[in-house]
Amino acid sequence: MIDKKVLYEEILPSVSQPARYVGNELNSVRRSPKEVEASILLAFPDVYEVGMSYIGFKILYEIVNNIPEFVAERAFAPWPDMEAQMRLREIPLYGLETYEPAKSFDVIGFTLQYELTYTNVLAMLELAGVPLEADARHEGDPIVIAGGPCASNPEPMAAFFDLLVTGDGEEAIVDLMSEVARAKREGAKRADIVNRLAVIDGVYCPRLKNPVSRRVVTDLDEAEFPRKFVVPFLEAVHDRVALEVMRGCTRGCRFCQAGMIYRPVRERGLDSLCSLAKDLVKSTGYDEISLLSLSSADYTQVEELSRKLVQEYADKGVAVSLPSLRVDSFSLELAKELEKSRRTGLTFAPEAGTQRMRDVINKGVTEEDLMSAAADAFESGWDLIKLYFMIGLPYEEDEDLDGIADLSRRVLELGRNMAGKRNKAGRVRVNVSVSSFVPKPHTPFQWHAQNSREELMRKQNYLKERMRVRGLTVSFHNVEASFLEAAFARGGRELAPAIARAAALGCRFDGWSDQFRPDLWAQAFKDVGIDPSAWANKSYAYDEPLPWDHIDMGVSKRFLVREAERAARAELTPDCRTGACAACGACADGVKTRLAGEAWR
Amino acid sequence: MVLRVRITKGEEARFISHLGFMRAFERAIRRAEIPVAYSEGYHPLPKFSFATALGVGISSEAEYVDIQIDPDGPKISVEEAFDALDRNMPPGIAVVAACWYLGKPALASLIEYASYRASGCGALHEAAEEFMAMDASLGTITTKSGKKEEDIRKLVYSISMTDDESLEFICACGGRAHLRPDNLLVHLSSIAGIECDVKRSRIHRTGLFVVEDGELVSPMDYKCKDLVIAKGWMPRELS
Numbered sequence: 001m002i003d004k005k006v007l008y009e010e011i012l013p014s015v016s017q018p019a020r021y022v023g024n025e026l027n028s029v030r031r032s033p034k035e036v037e038a039s040i041l042l043a044f045p046d047v048y049e050v051g052m053s054y055i056g057f058k059i060l061y062e063i064v065n066n067i068p069e070f071v072a073e074r075a076f077a078p079w080p081d082m083e084a085q086m087r088l089r090e091i092p093l094y095g096l097e098t099y100e101p102a103k104s105f106d107v108i109g110f111t112l113q114y115e116l117t118y119t120n121v122l123a124m125l126e127l128a129g130v131p132l133e134a135d136a137r138h139e140g141d142p143i144v145i146a147g148g149p150c151a152s153n154p155e156p157m158a159a160f161f162d163l164l165v166t167g168d169g170e171e172a173i174v175d176l177m178s179e180v181a182r183a184k185r186e187g188a189k190r191a192d193i194v195n196r197l198a199v200i201d202g203v204y205c206p207r208l209k210n211p212v213s214r215r216v217v218t219d220l221d222e223a224e225f226p227r228k229f230v231v232p233f234l235e236a237v238h239d240r241v242a243l244e245v246m247r248g249c250t251r252g253c254r255f256c257q258a259g260m261i262y263r264p265v266r267e268r269g270l271d272s273l274c275s276l277a278k279d280l281v282k283s284t285g286y287d288e289i290s291l292l293s294l295s296s297a298d299y300t301q302v303e304e305l306s307r308k309l310v311q312e313y314a315d316k317g318v319a320v321s322l323p324s325l326r327v328d329s330f331s332l333e334l335a336k337e338l339e340k341s342r343r344t345g346l347t348f349a350p351e352a353g354t355q356r357m358r359d360v361i362n363k364g365v366t367e368e369d370l371m372s373a374a375a376d377a378f379e380s381g382w383d384l385i386k387l388y389f390m391i392g393l394p395y396e397e398d399e400d401l402d403g404i405a406d407l408s409r410r411v412l413e414l415g416r417n418m419a420g421k422r423n424k425a426g427r428v429r430v431n432v433s434v435s436s437f438v439p440k441p442h443t444p445f446q447w448h449a450q451n452s453r454e455e456l457m458r459k460q461n462y463l464k465e466r467m468r469v470r471g472l473t474v475s476f477h478n479v480e481a482s483f484l485e486a487a488f489a490r491g492g493r494e495l496a497p498a499i500a501r502a503a504a505l506g507c508r509f510d511g512w513s514d515q516f517r518p519d520l521w522a523q524a525f526k527d528v529g530i531d532p533s534a535w536a537n538k539s540y541a542y543d544e545p546l547p548w549d550h551i552d553m554g555v556s557k558r559f560l561v562r563e564a565e566r567a568a569r570a571e572l573t574p575d576c577r578t579g580a581c582a583a584c585g586a587c588a589d590g591v592k593t594r595l596a597g598e599a600w601r
Numbered sequence: 602m603v604l605r606v607r608i609t610k611g612e613e614a615r616f617i618s619h620l621g622f623m624r625a626f627e628r629a630i631r632r633a634e635i636p637v638a639y640s641e642g643y644h645p646l647p648k649f650s651f652a653t654a655l656g657v658g659i660s661s662e663a664e665y666v667d668i669q670i671d672p673d674g675p676k677i678s679v680e681e682a683f684d685a686l687d688r689n690m691p692p693g694i695a696v697v698a699a700c701w702y703l704g705k706p707a708l709a710s711l712i713e714y715a716s717y718r719a720s721g722c723g724a725l726h727e728a729a730e731e732f733m734a735m736d737a738s739l740g741t742i743t744t745k746s747g748k749k750e751e752d753i754r755k756l757v758y759s760i761s762m763t764d765d766e767s768l769e770f771i772c773a774c775g776g777r778a779h780l781r782p783d784n785l786l787v788h789l790s791s792i793a794g795i796e797c798d799v800k801r802s803r804i805h806r807t808g809l810f811v812v813e814d815g816e817l818v819s820p821m822d823y824k825c826k827d828l829v830i831a832k833g834w835m836p837r838e839l840s
Contacts, residue, residue, distance in 0.1 A: 008612070013658050013800040018616035026625075026691035231628060231691065233614075233621040285628025285689070317631070317645050 002094045002101055011085045019233045020048035021082060023074075023096030026231040027283060029065040030097045033105055037069040037181035040173075041095050041105040041142070045120035046113075046509070048076040052230070053238035055292060056148065057111055060173055062226035070177045073097040073105070074230075077120040078127070080508055080515070086127060093127040102128035106180050108142045109173075110161075112150035115488035116481060116511035118157055121146075122503035125160065132500060134162045134207065139190045143197070145176070151204070152214075152261055153441040153548035156488045156495040158206035162194050166202050166551055167214025167261075168247070170223045175200045204551065213552040214261070218590050220247060220268045225276055228283035240288035240321075241280040243273055245305070249294035250576045250593070253351070254362045254567050255393065257440035258294055260560075261553040263586035265577060267596040270301050270308075277309055281318055288319045296322050297331040298577075300595045306338055327365045332376045345384035345431070346377050352393060353403025359570040360395050362563075367407065374411045378418040383427045385411060391459045392437040392451035394567060401459055405466035408432045412471050432474045434463060436482035440489050441548040442555060444563035449539040450486040453479050480518040484510065486536035492547035495535065497528040556585030602670040604635075604682055605708070605825060607663060607698040614693030615660040623651060625691050626666060633685035636674025652708045652809055652820065653715070653774055656781065661806035662697065663716075663836075665820050667708040679827045687831070697831045704824035714758055714810040714817055715774035717782045720803045723766035725786070728793035733760055740788035743781050753788050756780040758817075771817070774809065782806075808836065 012018040033039035042060055044051030051057060051074075064072035073095030078086060086092070093102040102108055108128065110121055122132055130144060131137050137144070146157070147165035154164045165172045176197055183193040198205035202215035217223045225244065232239065246267040249259045268276075277289055289309055296302060302322075309320045320338050325331040327348045335346060350370050352358045358365055374385055389404045408430055415428035436456045439448045451459070456479045467474045488495065502524035509515035525532055540546055542561055549557075559582065566573055573582050577593060587593065610622065617625065630637050630647055639645035648669035655661050670677065679699050687696035702708075732738055738754040756778055758771040768789075772780040783799040790797030810817040819836065821828055 009801060009803070012616055017618075018657065019618065019621060022613060022616050024613040024692045026628075028692075231625075233617040233625055233691070235621070235624070282632065285631035287627070287631065317639050317647060319644075 001099045002091050004099055006089055007091060007099075011082070011089060011091065015082045015085055016079060017048075017234060020076065021078065021096070023099075025233060027228045028074075028097055028230045029061075029071070031065070031068075031071040032098055033071055033073065033095070033100050036071045038107070038177045038184065039071045039073075039105045040064060040107040040109050040177065041075055041102050042072050043075045043093075043102070043108055043110045043121075043124055044113075045077050045110060045117035045124060046511070047079055049232070049234055049236045051076045051111070052232050052236040054111065054113060055242050055244055056169065058226050058229055058242075059224070060109075060169055061230065062228070063170060063173060063224050064177060066224070067174070067177070069181060073100070075102060075124065077117075077124055077509070083123065083127065083508070092129050093124055103130060103142060105142050106184070107176070108144050110144070110146040110148075112146050112148040112154075112157070114511060115150060115485045116516075118488060118499050119503040119507040119510055121157065122160065122500060123508055126503075133159050135159075137162070137190070141190065143180070143190070143194055145197075147172075149257060149261065150489075152257070152551055152553050153489060153491075154204060154206065154551070155493045155547045156491045156499065158493055159496040161206060163197055164204045164206070165215070166204060166212055166553065168217040168223075169215070170217050172200065172202050172215045176203070209550065211550040211552070214554055216554065216591050217247070217266070218592075219594060220244075220266045221272050225268075227276065227279040229280065231284050231286070238290070239286070240290050241277065241284060241286045242290050242292045243277055243280070244268065244292050245273060245296055245299045245302070246293045246596075249298065251295060251298070251364065252362050252563070252573050252575060252582070254360070254444040254563055255351075255390065255437060255440070257443050260442050260555050260584075262294065263554055263584060264591065264593040265298075266594045267300060269596050270305055273305060274308060274312075277312075281313065281316075287317055288321055289313065290321045290323055292323060295326065297326045297334060301597055302334065306334060310337065327369050327373050332373050332380070336380055345386050346382050347386040347388065348373060349388035350407065351388065351390050352400060353389060353405070353407050354400045356570050357393060357396060357400040357403065359572055360567050361393060362567070362573055364572060364575070370407070371410065371414060374414055375418065378415045378428070383415065383419060383424065384429045384431065385415065386431045386433065387411065389432065389434050390437045391434055391463070392456050394437075394445055394448045395570075398462065401462055402466065404432075404434070405463060408467060408472055408474075409469055412469065416471070428471060430472050432467065432472065434460070434474060435477040436479060438482055438486045438489055441546070441551075442553045442560070444560045444567055446490070446546065446560065447540045447542060447564060449537045450483065452533070452537055453483050456482070478513055478516065480521070481510065481513075481516055483536050484521060484532065487532035490538075490547070491532075491535040494530060495532070498525050498530045498532070501528050554584075554586040554591075556583075559584040602672065603702040604668040604670055604679070605700050605702040605821065606666050606668065606683070606686060606696055607821060608666065608690070609695045609697055610655060610659075610661040610664055611693040611695070612660055614691075615658055618657055619651075619654040622655070622664075622694075625694065626651075629686060629689045629691070629694075630668065632689040633682075635668060635682055635685060636671045636677055638669040638671040638674075650708055652712050655806060656783070656804075658800070659717075659782070659804045659806060663806050663808045665708060665712075665809055667702060679829045683829045695831070697834045698821055698828065698836075700821050700825040700828040702825050708820065710776065711811045711820060711823065712775040712809050713773065713777065713812045714771050715782075715806060716769065716771040716808040716810070718763075718767050718769045718805045718807055719782065719786055720765070720767045720805075722768040722786065722789075722802065724795055725768060725789045725793055726762045728789045729760045729762065729768060729770075732789060732792055733757070738788070738792075740784070740791070742784045744779070753780065753785065757785065769807070771808075771810070
C-alpha cells in the first residue's frame with residue numbers, strides 16, 4: 001500500500017479537489033488485489049469527474065467485480081498539481097479502492113475514449129513506475145492493455161501497449177481475466193501470458209501486428225449491465241443513472257465513427273431496462289435517469305419506456321432525460337414529456353448548413369425539420385436553443401458556411417417572432433457550437449484530408465463575421481486541438497516518438513483548453529523530426545494501405561468506398577432499420593439488428 | 602414534522618466538499634426511502650437543511666441536518682428513520698443521533714457556537730493561555746467577503762489543553778458571528794511566534810451549540826423529542 005499518512009496529511013490538504021484521490025465512494029468494491037486470482041487496474045486517462053461519467057468504464061468495473069476471484073480498481077489521471085505532489089513525495093499511481101500501487105496489479109487497462117488523452121496515458125504509466133514502451137517491460141511489470149473507440153486505430157499508441165481489445169468489452173474482459181488467472185496458476189512467465197492473451201478473439205498485439213476482428217455482443221439483454229454504480233462525492237460530468245437503451249446507430253452519418261464501429265443496432269428490452277432502472281435508483285439514490293445511446297429517440301419503444309419511467313419516478317423526485325434529440329417534432333414531443341420538471345436549453349445537431357452538405361454527410365434532416373422543431377420548442381416556452389455544426393467537411397464550399405450563418409439567424413428570428421407575441425423576444429438566445437471536422441478511421445470519410453489549419457481558421461473567421469447578431473453566441477473548437485486529433489486518429493506507428501516527447505515536455509490534458517499547449521506540441525514534433533500534417537492533412541487513395549487496415553471493426557471497406565462515392569454525389573443512404581440493407585458487413589455470424597419488442601429471427 | 606439527525610464526517614470523508622457532502626446526504630435520503638417533503642416547481646428538491654458548512658479537510662462528529670417529513674407520506678418513527686438512513690450512508694458518514702424537532706426557527710439560525718479539537722498543537726498551549734487571559738486580541742479572520750481584521754478573542758468561548766498535545770476550543774459559529782478554526786490556529790501561532798502550516802493541522806469538529814438561557818446546549822436538547830442515539834456512542838463535546 002502507498003503511504004496513506006503522507007497522502008492524507010501532506011498531499012491532499014494542498015491540492016485542488018482532493019476528493020478525486022480518496023475513493024471510498026458508495027458501491028466501490030474493496031477486495032485486496034493480492035488475495036484474488038487476477039487483478040486489473042482500470043485506468044482512465046482523464047480527470048476523475050470525466051472518467052466517472054463513462055458507462056463503458058462502469059460496465060467493466062461491475063463485470064470484473066461480480067466475479068469473486070477477480071478484482072478491478074480504478075485510477076484516473078491526476079490533475080497537474082496532484083501529479084507534482086506525487087512526484088515530489090514519491091507516491092506512485094495507485095488504485096482508489098485499496099491504495100495499492102498500480103504496479104502491483106496483474107493488468108493495467110486503459111480506456112482510450114479520445115485521442116487527446118494520449119499524453120495522460122504516458123504520464124500515468126510513468127507515475128506507475130512501469131516502462132513506457134511495451135518492449136522495455138519485464139517480469140513483474142503489469143500487462144498494459146487498452147480498449148475503447150481509439151483502439152480501432154491503435155497504431156500511434158501501439159508501442160506503449162502490450163495488447164489492445166477491439167469492440168465490445170463485456171465478454172472480452174472476462175476472457176482476458178480468466179486467462180490471466182489460469183496462466184498465473186500454471187506459473188507462466190509474463191511474456192507467455194501476453195502471448196496467450198494475444199490469441200483471444202478481438203485482442204490485438206502490436207508486437208505481432210495480428211489482423212483482428214472486433215468483439216461484438218450479439219444480445220444486450222444477455223450482456224451484463226451494472227445494477228449499481230459507484231456514486232462519486234464530486235459531481236461527475238454525467239452524474240446520474242445512465243441506462244444504455246441500445247448500442248449502435250444505423251442512421252449512417254458519414255463522418256461518425258461511433259455510427260460505424262458499433263453496428264448493428266442492438267436494443268435492450270423494455271422489461272430489462274425497467275428492472276435496471278429500479279435497481280439503479282435504489283442502489284445509487286440519483287435524482288435523474290438518462291436514456292443513453294448514440295440516438296436514444298430512435299429506440300423503438302422510447303415513448304413507452306419514458307412514460308413508464310416518468311410514471312414510476314415522478315413523485316419520487318427522480319427525473320427522466322434524453323441526452324440527445326433528433327431534429328424532429330417527435331423528439332420534441334418526447335422532450336416536452338420528460339422536461340416537465342427541468343427547463344434547460346434544447347440541443348439540435350443539423351451538423352451542416354445547406355441541404356446539399358447535409359446530403360453529403362447523410363444527415364437525413366431538412367431545413368423544414370429543423371425550423372418546425374425549433375418553432376415547436378419556442379412555442380412550448382424554451383428560450384434557449386443550442387445548434388451544433390461542423391466545418392471543414394469534405395466537398396464544403398463557402399456557401400455551405402453561409403448556410404450555417406443563415407440557418408442560425410433564421411432560428412433566432414423565428415424565436416424572436418414567436419416569443420415577441422408574449423413580449424419575451426429579448427430573452428431568446430441561440431448558442432451555436434462549431435467544431436472542425438476530424439476524419440476518423442472506419443468511416444466513409446477516412447480517406448479525406450482534414451482542412452489545413454489555415455483553412456479552418458479562415459472558415460472560423462468567415463463565420464464569425466457573418467454571425468455577429470445580438471442573441472446569437474458562436475463558439476469554436478480549438479483548431480490546433482482538432483489538428484492533433486486528426487493526426488492521431490489517422491496516423492501510424494511513426495507518431496509514437498512525438499507523443500512520448502510531448503509527454504516528456506509536460507503536455508497533459510490536451511483536450512482541456514486551459515491545459516492544452518500547442519507550443520509544446522510544436523516543439524515535440526520538431527524535436528523528433530515528424531510533421532503531423534503528413535497524417536492530418538493527407539488524402540489516402542482507396543487502394544492505398546491504411547494504418548488501421550488490419551483492424552476489422554465490422555463494416556467492410558467495400559461499403560465504406562460505396563458510401564464515400566455516394567457522398568461525392570450527395571446521395572442519401574437510408575437507415576437499414578427502415579430502408580433496404582446497405583450491405584455494410586456488420587451483420588454476420590448471429591450478429592444482427594435486434595429491436596426491442598420484436599420477435600428475433 | 603422535522604426530523605433532526607446528527608451525522609459524522611470521518612477521516613476518509615473529510616476531503617469531500619460541503620456541496621458533495623450535501624449531495625451524498627440527499628442520495629442517502631432517497632435510497633433510504635425517507636418520506637421527505639419536496640419543494641414545489643419545475644425541479645422539485647427534497648427539503649432538508651444543514652446547520653452549517655464544514656471546511657474541506659475537517660472531520661466531524663457533529664453535523665446536524667433537519668429533514669422536512671412529508672405529512673401525507675407514510676408514517677415513520679425516529680428509530681426507523683435512523684436505521685434506514687444509517688444503513689444507506691456512504692462509507693465515512695454515519696448517523697449517530699436522531700430526534701423530532703418541535704421548534705419553529707430554522708436550524709441554521711439557531712447555531713451560535715461550534716467546538717473543535719485540533720491535534721498536534723502542543724506548541725500552542727502557552728499562547729492559548731495567554732490569549733484567553735486577554736480582553737481583546739486583533740487578528741485576521743476569513744469571511745464570505747474575504748479577509749478582515751477582527752477581535753478574535755471575543756469570538757472564542759473557551760480553550761482547553763489536553764494531555765495528547767491537542768487543543769479543544771469552542772468558538773462562534775453561524776450567521777451572527779463566525780470564526781473558522783484554522784483562523785484561530787494561525788492567530789495562536791502568531792502569538793506563539795511560530796510558523797503554522799494550518800492546511801496540515803488535523804481539525805475535528807466535536808459539537809454545535811444553541812444558546813438557551815445563557816447556556817450552551819446541543820441542538821438535540823433544544824425543543825426536541827424521541828431522541829435515538831447510536832449504540833455505544835457518547836457525545837464528547839461537553840465531556
